[in-house]
Amino acid sequence: MDLSFTPAQDAFRSEARAWLSANVPREPLPSFDTAEGFEAHREWERRLADAGWAVVNWPEEYGGRGAGLIEWLIFEEEYWGSGAPGRVNQNGIFLLGPVLLEFGTPEQKARYLPKIARSDEVWCQGWSEPNSGSDLASLTSRATLDGDEWVLSGQKTWCSRGAFADWMFGIFRTEPGSERHRGLSYLLVPLDAPGVTVRPIAQLDGEAGFAEVFLDDVQVPVANTLGGRGEGWKIAMSTTGFERGVVLRSPGRFMATAARLVKLYRSRAAALPASLRDEVSRAVTDTEAYRLHTYWTVSHFLAGGEVGAETSLNKIFWSEMDQRMHRTALSVLGEEAELAGPWTDGFLFSLAGPIYAGTNEIQRNIVAERVLGLPRG
Amino acid sequence: MRFTFTDEQRAFQRAVRDFLAKECPPEHVRAMTTDPTGRSPKLWKGLAGLGVVGLTVPEEFGGLGGEEIDLVLLLEEAGRAALPEPLLETAAVGVPMLRAIGGDLAREWLPRVAAGDAILTVAMSGVTLADAHVADLILTPNGPVLPSDLHLERLPSIDATRRLFAFDGAGIDDAAFDRGALAAAAVLCGIAARVIELGATYAKERHQFGKPIGSFQAVKHLLADALLGLEFARPLVYRAAWSVATGDEQRSRYVSMAKSYASDAAMNACRASLQVHGAIGYTHEHDLHLWLNKATALAHAWGTAAWHRERIAL
Numbered sequence: 159m160d161l162s163f164t165p166a167q168d169a170f171r172s173e174a175r176a177w178l179s180a181n182v183p184r185e186p187l188p189s190f191d192t193a194e195g196f197e198a199h200r201e202w203e204r205r206l207a208d209a210g211w212a213v214v215n216w217p218e219e220y221g222g223r224g225a226g227l228i229e230w231l232i233f234e235e236e237y238w239g240s241g242a243p244g245r246v247n248q249n250g251i252f253l254l255g256p257v258l259l260e261f262g263t264p265e266q267k268a269r270y271l272p273k274i275a276r277s278d279e280v281w282c283q284g285w286s287e288p289n290s291g292s293d294l295a296s297l298t299s300r301a302t303l304d305g306d307e308w309v310l311s312g313q314k315t316w317c318s319r320g321a322f323a324d325w326m327f328g329i330f331r332t333e334p335g336s337e338r339h340r341g342l343s344y345l346l347v348p349l350d351a352p353g354v355t356v357r358p359i360a361q362l363d364g365e366a367g368f369a370e371v372f373l374d375d376v377q378v379p380v381a382n383t384l385g386g387r388g389e390g391w392k393i394a395m396s397t398t399g400f401e402r403g404v405v406l407r408s409p410g411r412f413m414a415t416a417a418r419l420v421k422l423y424r425s426r427a428a429a430l431p432a433s434l435r436d437e438v439s440r441a442v443t444d445t446e447a448y449r450l451h452t453y454w455t456v457s458h459f460l461a462g463g464e465v466g467a468e469t470s471l472n473k474i475f476w477s478e479m480d481q482r483m484h485r486t487a488l489s490v491l492g493e494e495a496e497l498a499g500p501w502t503d504g505f506l507f508s509l510a511g512p513i514y515a516g517t518n519e520i521q522r523n524i525v526a527e528r529v530l531g532l533p534r535g
Numbered sequence: 536m537r538f539t540f541t542d543e544q545r546a547f548q549r550a551v552r553d554f555l556a557k558e559c560p561p562e563h564v565r566a567m568t569t570d571p572t573g574r575s576p577k578l579w580k581g582l583a584g585l586g587v588v589g590l591t592v593p594e595e596f597g598g599l600g601g602e603e604i605d606l607v608l609l610l611e612e613a614g615r616a617a618l619p620e621p622l623l624e625t626a627a628v629g630v631p632m633l634r635a636i637g638g639d640l641a642r643e644w645l646p647r648v649a650a651g652d653a654i655l656t657v658a659m660s661g662v663t664l665a666d667a668h669v670a671d672l673i674l675t676p677n678g679p680v681l682p683s684d685l686h687l688e689r690l691p692s693i694d695a696t697r698r699l700f701a702f703d704g705a706g707i708d709d710a711a712f713d714r715g716a717l718a719a720a721a722v723l724c725g726i727a728a729r730v731i732e733l734g735a736t737y738a739k740e741r742h743q744f745g746k747p748i749g750s751f752q753a754v755k756h757l758l759a760d761a762l763l764g765l766e767f768a769r770p771l772v773y774r775a776a777w778s779v780a781t782g783d784e785q786r787s788r789y790v791s792m793a794k795s796y797a798s799d800a801a802m803n804a805c806r807a808s809l810q811v812h813g814a815i816g817y818t819h820e821h822d823l824h825l826w827l828n829k830a831t832a833l834a835h836a837w838g839t840a841a842w843h844r845e846r847i848a849l
């Protein structure tokens with residue numbers, strides 16, 4: 159065991175920190191759930207890409223630096239610590255990108271990855287349907303083969319950032335008569351194709367953070383199938399694994415929240431109830447535990463180990479930690495907590511954490527059944 | 536010892552519930568979020584007509600001469616309906632303050648309040664003033680102020696039906712603050728009750744895996760825990776009301792117990808209900824946020840749970 163970083167890793171951290179401190183916008187960008195904010199975030203992504211920071215752990219040919227996972231975690235710590243903007247193309251970069259790298263054909267990789275890296279194409283995720291949320295395998299949106307084209311029909315919903323996105327990756331029932339997780343395929347759908355209707359849905363804050371995507375005989379080339387026909391579930395679950403695992407919510411993001419909380423607390427500590435000191439200490443320790451657990455998991459993975467249903471533990475932990483930290487921050491703010499601002503925005507968003515990327519009830523079922531081997535309910 | 540409400544008190548509560556179900560449905564609350572004043576004179580008059588606004592106004596001034604014990608149940612109904620009107624500021628805090636000041640001021644204003652012709656607001660803590668834009672009289676520790684004497688700068692609340700204005704001054708005295716905290720606790724109980732009901736109703740309707748989601752133990756436990764929080768907050772709130780009404784010397788401690796429990800109960804109930812609703816609860820189209828945002832505002836206004844717990848210990 160050696161918990162120190164290598165000199166090269168330290169140098170990488172310094173380089174990232176220097177670039178970020180010189181380049182992160184002084185003023186926060188407008189919300190990426192607005193048309194204006196979306197484009198401002200896309201511009202920011204291009205600046206990151208130009209400097210080689212958009213996708214540090216991707217191969218160089220697709221816009222990355224070929225950095226390792228440890229370096230990626232380091233970058234994330236620096237990124238969030240610097241107060242940099244949220245990643246408007248997080249679905250493309252963190253969810254689709256890794257799947258393309260693993261399952262994509264050389265043509266697909268060359269076609270899609272560089273445009274993801276520069277956010278020339280911003281992606282949304284089309285898994286959920288109105289009647290298929292937790293029970294995703296019951297989905298009914300379908301694609302029928304017509305020569306070299308899939309013809310898509312159905313409805314996807316809750317697509318984050320779908321209101322302004324360019325493309326959607328989704329799973330569709332391609333094999334007639336198939337049931338549950340069999341007979342699904344993973345398809346890449348341009349949202350400007352004829353027959354696609356995108357309806358923005360406002361989230362709690364009133365901004366169009368979600369979209370519903372209606373598909374009415376939408377033609378998509380067969381070449382837009384990612385992985386084998388009928389293999390969609392397996393591939394989708396690998397995205398979900400990534401999502402729940404380390405890539406969706408890296409420790410850096412929460413460490414930055416904890417650091418802001420400590421600063422807020424210290425600026426008012428004298429006037430605050432003693433119990434809040436405990437809660438703030440807990441927040442700091444929580445984020446350290448999450449950080450160490452992540453380095454532990456990644457080290458295990460780099461040593462050739464498997465990462466399986468344990469990723470569900472991660473998802474439960476970060477989402478509940480995030481909510482606790484924000485609740486503590488509101489308590490520190492006291493009466494001012496109701497004044498709309500960055501902490502209330504963060505609080506509302508933290509409420510969604512136990513719902514998206516698979517609800518925490520489903521994660522607990524997975525942990526109990528697949529890790530502990532308890533009987534299925 | 537008789538820890539229960541009278542039939543009359545319950546009947547009044549039911550009447551107010553029925554009235555608000557009709558006059559203040561979620562569509563009304565939603566409309567008020569974008570309304571220029573966010574307040575409905577018609578609704579206020581209706582509440583005054585029922586005797587709610589003047590509940591704590593002495594009978595000689597046209598009120599019902601009721602006390603906190605009568606008021607808490609009605610404030611719960613206000614929470615249940617997510618009522619935007621300043622009932623808390625006017626009836627729970629403002630009227631008792633006017634009563635305490637007495638004299639010409641009380642004689643001039645209390646009848647107008649009871650008739651629904653005057654709205655009161657109070658300087659909660661010296662940082663914000665709620666509803667100063669519609670108030671006819673603002674009660675501060677330095678005496679009453681007319682809104683025209685103040686420069687009003689609006690502050691955005693997480694609850695779009697709350698109208699807050701910056702206030703730079705001292706907060707009202709402890710007795711008045713306790714009344715506000717008690718009233719907020721009662722409103723929070725009503726909010727908790729409503730969102731638990733919404734969650735339970737939805738859990739029976741929504742199907743996943745071929746079953747109502749309410750048949751999954753995880754969902755049952757979320758709602759059962761939320762109810763646990765509420766049902767143990769309520770007795771603390773009712774005792775606090777009694778202690779304020781009777782001038783019990785432990786009043787502040789009891790109010791703190793009530794407010795800390797009610798704040799936590801409401802926040803937890805909202806979180807649980809949102810969790811049960813899944814993504815649909817996270818949309819603006821769904822009504823849940825009307826209560827969730829109000830709970831977040833009131834859980835932190837009138838002293839946070841942590842602040843009140845500290846007051847209990849010291």
Ligand SMILES: Cc1cc2nc3c(=O)[nH]c(=O)nc-3n(C[C@H](O)[C@H](O)[C@H](O)COP(=O)(O)OP(=O)(O)OC[C@H]3O[C@@H](n4cnc5c(N)ncnc54)[C@H](O)[C@@H]3O)c2cc1C
Binds near residue numbers: 285291319518751
């Ligand atoms: C902010 C946000 C962003 C999102 N972004 C996307 C996106 O980009 N793309 C996309 O496809 N989807 C997205 N989603 C949707 C998300 O994946 C679903 O909300 C989630 O899978 C739950 O589905 P549901 O909302 O239909 O809830 P339901 O499945 O109806 O669940 C309702 C409640 O029942 C519980 N429940 C259901 N089944 C069980 C069971 N077997 N055991 C115990 N409890 C159970 C759930 O845990 C939950 O508490 C997003 C959601 C949110 C809130």
